[in-house]
Amino acid sequence: MIRVMVADDQAMVRTGFGMIIGAQPDMELVGEAGDGVEAVEVARRTRPDVALLDIRMPRMDGLAALKLLADPAAHPVRVVVVTTFDLDEYVHTALRNGACGFLLKDSGPALLVEAVRAAASGDALISPSITVRLLQHLNPPSTPSGAPQNVLSPRELDVVKLVARGATNAEIAGRLYISVGTVKTHLGSIQAKLDVRNRVEIAAWAWERHLIT
Template identity: 45%
Template sequence: MTRIRVALVDDQALFRAGIRMLIESQPDLEFVGEAGDGEAGVELAASATPDVMLMDIRMPLLDGIAATEAIIAADAPSPRVLVLTTFDLDESAARAIRAGASGFVLKDADPEFLLAAIRTVHAGNAVIAASATRELLEHFAASRARPDAPESFATLTPREGEIFLLAAKGLSNTEIAAREFLSEATVKTHISRILGKLGLRDRVQLVVFAFEHNLVD
């Protein structure tokens, strides 16, 4: 069994120790390193090549937002970044998502939720279903001027447009399939095409795109 390689960037040593023990207790996960600031986190991403990186936001030297941007922009294949935050409505978390993170998890979340989030983003999905995430994105988007949708949005077919709006509202592939009378495999194909046409990495960026361009109520 190929295990999911997980790294952690957080400036609290006690918190890092707890997360390390949690990861190491899972047979399908492998803890490959930790760092106490953003600069060291960028170096860790390059040297340890994790599949998923847990990233705190507020850290010395380089914060989690700038570190996420640097990691995603690197030439090497970048890990999925899962942001750790203390507050469920935190504009910094939304900025990190815009920088390329695949979602966010509250630091006081249940251990089972964090483990599920790691597996979810590793599978290529995004941690976006939680109501707190949606509220955060709405809060963030409301604080910005909303431009018209870019020309790329017009390239979506009518069916892709419908699926885009449902995904932007946080519906899962299963829920979209049931509503649109499609198979889950077909929905997954549509989502992949939508992301490609819009130049988006995952469903989190799709939701941000929708809110920023005033495409959802």
């Protein structure tokens, strides 16, 4: 079972998400919170596998709570940000703070469930429209941080570019004429070389280096 916590300052939203989670045979709701401070407290107490966090919450916003929950020095929780606000600075900060997904609240139950399963398995899901806009409109820093581009092989760079465009493992396999297992092997190698935690951070690394146009 995937243990899920929901943090949102609106009770109706928490109830709705709870009903969606409760209807899944492989998920259970283990905690709720109405603000960022409570979200951190509940997560530390219940140890969920995945936390769904809103951004604009009282006492502590979701982005600050995300940074604490995703901290590898503590007991890290995989976090999916689910919000009404898709502002570019929110998306970028969420990615940098360790989010394993970023969805809009109107994305629908199916995408929400898919995002929870992806996060629980160590993968990530971002609303496609947000991914495209992020890569097209944010200005990458003049001096990229992290590992240089030449640490990756040409094939690994091909995988990175497709990940940054939001492609699934199956889609990457089809485009590159390799097996899904080979894609997973490449992703593991890429994460190790770049010292990143998931494909969301792979996309951010590619964005910083202007690999996507």
